[in-house]
Amino acid sequence: RKEVEQDPGPFNVPEGATVAFNCTYSNSASQSFFWYRQDCRKEPKLLMSVYSSGNEDGRFTAQLNRASQYISLLIRDSKLSDSATYLCVVRRMDTGRRALTFGSGTRLQVQP
Amino acid sequence: DAGVIQSPRHEVTEMGQEVTLRCKPISGHDYLFWYRQTMMRGLELLIYFNNNVPIDDSGMPEDRFSAKMPNASFSTLKIQPSEPRDSAVYFCASSSATFGYTFGSGTRLTVV
Numbered sequence: 001r002k003e004v005e006q007d008p009g010p011f012n013v014p015e016g017a018t019v020a021f022n023c024t025y026s027n028s029a030s031q032s033f034f035w036y037r038q039d040c041r042k043e044p045k046l047l048m049s050v051y052s053s054g055n056e057d058g059r060f061t062a063q064l065n066r067a068s069q070y071i072s073l074l075i076r077d078s079k080l081s082d083s084a085t086y087l088c089v090v091r092r093m094d095t096g097r098r099a100l101t102f103g104s105g106t107r108l109q110v111q112p
Numbered sequence: 113d114a115g116v117i118q119s120p121r122h123e124v125t126e127m128g129q130e131v132t133l134r135c136k137p138i139s140g141h142d143y144l145f146w147y148r149q150t151m152m153r154g155l156e157l158l159i160y161f162n163n164n165v166p167i168d169d170s171g172m173p174e175d176r177f178s179a180k181m182p183n184a185s186f187s188t189l190k191i192q193p194s195e196p197r198d199s200a201v202y203f204c205a206s207s208s209a210t211f212g213y214t215f216g217s218g219t220r221l222t223v224v
Contacts, residue, residue: 034212043203043215044155087155098143099168100213104154 001026004103006088012109017078021106023071023088032091033064035073037084038105044087047073078110114138118204118216125223130192133219136185137206145205145213146179146189155203161187194223 006023013019025033033050048055050062050071061074071088088103117136125131137144145160159169164181172179176195181187191198199222205215 043217045215046212049212098162098207099145099157099160101157102147102155 002104003027003101004088004090006103006106008104008106010107010109012111013078014111015078015080017110018074018076019078019108020075021073021086021088021108023073023103023106025069025071025088025090027090027092028069029092030069030090033062033071034089034091034100035060035062035071036087036089036102038087039084044102047086075108078108080110080112083108083110116204116206116214116216118202118219120219121217122220123222125194125221127195127223128193129223130190131194131198131221131223133189133202133204133221135187135189135204135216137187137204138214139185141206141208141214142184143207144181144187145207146187147203147205148200149203149218150200158189158202191221194221196223199223 004025011019035047036044037047038044048057048062050064052064054063059076063072085105085107087105089100091100119134142163146158147155148158149155157171159172159179160167161181179189201218201220203215203218205213207213
């Protein structure tokens with residue numbers, strides 16, 4: 001079983017739609033959580049961190065459920081420029097391991 | 113700040129040849145990571161360094177792969193001999209305790 005699992009999509013949505021992505025992680029020692037965005041043929045870039053109480057950044061809202069080991073990302077009022085792959089990312093702290101573990105990503109295509 | 117610099121951007125080589133990928137991390141970052149990305153397996157951690165010392169190389173596929181970090185401003189990932197299944201995008205990333213990951217633009221390797 002992969003440490004971080006995501007629905008690969010693609011999610012095809014019209015402009016202005018609200019779309020939600022989910023992610024599950026298998027290791028309960030995971031302590032830090034992030035969403036990264038990766039455009040086609042580009043490097044991943046940090047979209048936002050995910051905090052236990054949930055957090056919002058403009059049109060983007062991230063939620064964490066530690067009990068269910070589940071992370072979500074909600075995008076409201078989708079723009080064409082939101083088309084990308086969204087990577088769910090976790091970091092374990094049990095062994096002091098600083099490296100991030102990436103999910104395979106969920107592809108979003110926003111259509112006009 | 114120039115960001116994380118990787119070279120070459122693209123590499124095409126014949127099976128059996130030695131390939132060397134290069135990375136210059138952001139000045140002041142004390143962690144350096146090498147990742148490999150393929151369609152089938154997503155982003156996989158190969159190895160990471162802290163203060164130039166390899167900390168976790170459990171992701172290195174086999175003895176054909178080796179990585180070095182002779183100083184704080186330079187790292188190499190070497191594949192010898194290369195095989196077609198090594199074809200992928202190789203990303204280098206750096207971070208410090210107070211900053212998140214910054215990825216380089218990647219090296220797209222094709223082994224024919």
